[in-house]
Amino acid sequence: MTLTVSDLSIARGGLPVLEGLSFVLEPGRALILRGPNGIGKTTLLRTLAGLQPALTGRIEGAEDRIAYAAHSDGIKPTLSVTENLAFWASVFGTRDIAPALDAFALNDLAGRFAGNLSAGQKRRLGLARMLVTGRPIWMLDEPTVSLDRDAVALFADAVRAHLGQGGSALIATHIDLGLEAEVLEVGPYKAAPPPLDDFDGGFL
Amino acid sequence: MIALLLRDLRLAFRAGGGFGLGLAFFLIVTVLVPFSVGPQSDLLATIAPGVLWLGALLACLLSLDRLLALDWEDGSLDLLATAPLPLEATVSVKALAHWITTGLPLVLAAPVLGVLLNLPGPGFSWLLVSLLLGTPALSVIGTFGAALTVGLKRGGLLLSLLVLPLYVPTLIFGAEVARRGAVGMETSTPLLLLAGITAGAVALLPFASAAVLRVNLR
Numbered sequence: 001m002t003l004t005v006s007d008l009s010i011a012r013g014g015l016p017v018l019e020g021l022s023f024v025l026e027p028g029r030a031l032i033l034r035g036p037n038g039i040g041k042t043t044l045l046r047t048l049a050g051l052q053p054a055l056t057g058r059i060e061g062a063e064d065r066i067a068y069a070a071h072s073d074g075i076k077p078t079l080s081v082t083e084n085l086a087f088w089a090s091v092f093g094t095r096d097i098a099p100a101l102d103a104f105a106l107n108d109l110a111g112r113f114a115g116n117l118s119a120g121q122k123r124r125l126g127l128a129r130m131l132v133t134g135r136p137i138w139m140l141d142e143p144t145v146s147l148d149r150d151a152v153a154l155f156a157d158a159v160r161a162h163l164g165q166g167g168s169a170l171i172a173t174h175i176d177l178g179l180e181a182e183v184l185e186v187g188p189y190k191a192a193p194p195p196l197d198d199f200d201g202g203f204l
Numbered sequence: 205m206i207a208l209l210l211r212d213l214r215l216a217f218r219a220g221g222g223f224g225l226g227l228a229f230f231l232i233v234t235v236l237v238p239f240s241v242g243p244q245s246d247l248l249a250t251i252a253p254g255v256l257w258l259g260a261l262l263a264c265l266l267s268l269d270r271l272l273a274l275d276w277e278d279g280s281l282d283l284l285a286t287a288p289l290p291l292e293a294t295v296s297v298k299a300l301a302h303w304i305t306t307g308l309p310l311v312l313a314a315p316v317l318g319v320l321l322n323l324p325g326p327g328f329s330w331l332l333v334s335l336l337l338g339t340p341a342l343s344v345i346g347t348f349g350a351a352l353t354v355g356l357k358r359g360g361l362l363l364s365l366l367v368l369p370l371y372v373p374t375l376i377f378g379a380e381v382a383r384r385g386a387v388g389m390e391t392s393t394p395l396l397l398l399a400g401i402t403a404g405a406v407a408l409l410p411f412a413s414a415a416v417l418r419v420n421l422r
Binding site: 046049050051052053064066067068070071072073074075076078079083086087088090091092093129 | 206207208211214215218219220221277278279280282283284285286287288289421422
């Protein structure tokens with residue numbers, strides 16, 4: 001199913017950051033979000049994932065179809081790699097974590113406590129979680145932070161495989177992943193700053 | 205849901221999980237009371253039900269600030285909110301896990317510690333019953349407080365200030381059951397009120413907790 005976003009406006013901390021954003025994400029396609037820091041890429045992904053309400057506009061085809069990966073990976077340091085993944089698999093109602101371990105080369109680390117992993121290994125574990133969710137739309141926020149070159153290639157392969165199975169991906173990133181993907185530059189959708197004379201109004 | 209419960213229990217028992225912290229605190233409080241009151245067994249017997257209830261309540265409070273804050277810090281809470289599990293179920297399961305790791309050990313330890321405070325014979329079973337009925341409410345109310353303060357740095361103190369007033373009805377009726385039971389009076393009225401408070405809290409507060417959590421996650 002297609003994710004359709006029309007005339008979306010979003011706010012962070014009460015201030016509008018992006019407005020008038022429209023795009024369509026079809027199955028099998030990936031969309032790369034680009035834009036300077038603070039433009040609202042994370043806010044956009046959080047809004048699409050349903051963590052915060054949009055100011056205006058419509059989001060169709062997102063309900064219960066999105067696997068979201070934030071800046072932090074949601075990993076418990078006192079659980080092993082396998083236990084972490086198996087937990088998320090059963091939360092999302094899937095069983096098999098072996099493909100996810102394979103895809104991100106985590107087999108050798110499977111029994112280690114996640115607290116003992118390096119930053120890049122933790123990130124790989126966080127990305128492996130996307131595979132066990134079994135959801136069609138991936139939303140990834142800066143997925144390649146702290147990954148080395150080989151791991152970035154593993155990640156790109158995983159995204160390609162996901163797209164090949166009819167999934168889609170929305171990725172906010174600054175590096176070139178070597179994916180065949182459209183690029184959505186969000187800079188032009190920057191919301192106009194609120195008029196200055198509203199300043200006093202907020203206190204009245 | 206079961207996966208979440210098992211994960212929370214496993215985390216509690218692993219290193220740094222805080223299991224036994226509340227129990228140790230409860231033990232120390234009840235050991236300190238006879239030292240501060242002095243060797244007057246009559247007086248101790250009179251105050252024993254109240255002291256045990258207060259000790260259990262404060263011990264429950266100790267681990268509340270970790271209940272949701274840890275999941276919030278490492279991003280799990282965001283991911284749980286986007287998972288198929290409704291947030292109401294998530295907070296209920298987390299409250300249940302808190303009760304199993306904190307409330308239940310307190311209930312089981314209370315009669316043993318009652319000996320230290322010279323609790324009269326008939327009081328033991330009533331103390332057990334009242335704690336068993338009352339501590340689930342403490343966990344559920346505490347989860348609500350934890351949801352309110354989840355995004356705040358050093359939210360633990362604020363959490364205590366918010367939650368302690370909400371614990372008052374449970375404390376009044378719980379301690380009253382134990383006190384009446386200890387002196388052989390009729391206990392059904394406070395027992396029913398205590399059960400009513402617990403049933404109401406367990407049924408309604410998860411919705412309130414989930415609502416404030418949604419606002420806090422924005």
